[in-house]
Amino acid sequence: MRIQKLEYRSQNTEVRSQLLTFFISIFLIILFSCNPNREAKLIKFTGEAQGTYYAVTYFDINGRNLQYEIDSLLEAFDLSVSIWVPNSIISKINRNDSSVVPDEYFSDIFNISKEVYEKSGGAFDPTVGPLVNAWGFGFTDRMKVDKKVIDSLLPFIGFSKVKLSNKKIIKDDPQIQFDFNAIAQGYSVDLAGKLLEERGITGYLIDIGGEVLAKGNKPNGDLWKVGIEKPKDNASYGEGLQAIVELKNKALATSGETDIEAYFIYSDDNGNIKTFFTKGFESILKEEY
Incomplete structure (x- = not known):
């Protein structure tokens, strides 16, 4: 009988000890999470997406590195x-693969592009793919461009010649191609920002190929600062800044590189020097004397 009582007391003491340990652990977790003196940890990482770079910087009191989630999202x-x-x-759509079904990303960007195309009077046109490729800015080598080449491509340019219906892209001509690069990077920056905010991150800076989004402040109250490089020929990376911009809850878009001209110069058969510029879905031929 005495042995049974001792065993009972021993078991009872063990249960009490476990309960005490449990409640102390809960108390410490609550105390630690509510500690106002905890410092947010700076998290920075970079990667590749959409044929360019991306860089993410944020502060997190839990010190979480969310690069895997960002990479998965951008992929x-x-x-x-x-x-x-x-x-x-x-x-696949550009190759006229009839089996492909546009997903939510493609459909949303298509509809936004259509709205901007209409409101801009055609100045914004994601069907410029053939022209982009002809000039060598796309995924093919640059062609020998002249007015005849441009005129031959213009019939395949125009967002009014495509539509999204019943989860299918319908083209007036199979040679029409899409290029959403003018909107895709900014859209993906918003997606990455949304992911961070869903994880409780309130202060961050995201840069995808020059499309920048800044949210909140740094822990010390400072604003996010973004440097804009000087547009100098043959300048090395980081050689000098034209300006430093402070951002909070704002986006900033930059475009172009100092060592790549946004136009092409060539000599025609008569020896005249000509320069092609692109504007919207048209190409403007400018003669220089």
Whole structure:
């Protein structure tokens, strides 16, 4: 009988000890999570997406590195609308693969592009793919461009010649191609920002190929600062800044590179020097004397 009582007391003491340990652990977790003196940890990482770079910087009190989630998000996005991925949805549509079904990313960007195309009077046109490729800015080598080449491509340009119906892209001509690069990077920046906010991140800076989104402040109250490089020929990376911009809850878009001209100069058969510029879905031929 005495042995049974001792065993009972021993078991009872063990249960009490376990309960005490449990409640102390809960108390410490609550105390630690509510500690206002905890410092947010700076998290920075870079990677590749949409044929360019990306860089993410944020502060997290839990010190979480969310690069895997960001990479997974951007990879899924690339598989939808990146012309640099051969098996992406947009690449298959450009090849007239009738089996492909536009996903949510493609459909949303298509509808936004259509709205901007109409409101801009055609100045914004994601069907400029053939012209982009002809000038060598796309995924093919640059052609020998002249007015005849441009005129031959213009019939395949125009967002009014395509439509999205019953989860299918319908083209007036199979040679029409999409290029969403003018909107895709900014869209993906918003997606990455949404992911961070869903994880409780309130202060961050995201840069995807020059499309920048800044949210909140740094822990010390400072604003995010973005440097804009000087547009100097043959300048090395980071050689000098034209300006430093402070951002909070704002986006900033930059475009172009100092060592790549946005136009081409060539001599025609008569020896005249000509320069081609692109504007909207048209190409403007400018003669220089």
